[in-house]
Amino acid sequence: xxxxxxxxxxxxxxxxxxxxxxxxxxxxxxxxxxxxxxxxxxxxxxxxxxxxxxxxxxxxxxxxxxxxxxxxxx
Numbered sequence: 001x002x003x004x005x006x007x008x009x010x011x012x013x014x015x016x017x018x019x020x021x022x023x024x025x026x027x028x029x030x031x032x033x034x035x036x037x038x039x040x041x042x043x044x045x046x047x048x049x050x051x052x053x054x055x056x057x058x059x060x061x062x063x064x065x066x067x068x069x070x071x072x073x074x
Contacts (some may be wrong), residue, residue, distance in 0.1 A: 002039065002065055002066055002067065002069045003038070003063055003064070003065060003066075004065070004066050004069070005035060005036055005037075005038050005040075005062060005063060006061065006062050006063070006064055007032075007035065007036045007062055008036060008066070010055050010057055010062055011055070014055055014056070016054075016055070018032055018036070019034070019064070020053060021051070021055070024050075024054045025050035025051060025054055026033055026049065026050070027047060035047075048062075048063075055074045
């Protein structure tokens with residue numbers, strides 16, 4: 001997938017665990033794991049908004065486009 005999720009780096013920079021972020025934004029650790037791994041087929045804007053709010057970052061800090069990666073067909 002050409003979209004790369006960079007949550008690990010931001011969590012480390014903020015000194016926050018995945019478990020803590022999940023508790024703050026109200027999603028399961030399993031769902032955050034799917035998002036972090038890049039295996040999510042979609043994500044709600046409200047979830048992105050909560051992640052950015054609690055990590056005090058921009059969308060571009062957690063989601064990157066890598067034009068060198070192959071785009072998967074649905």
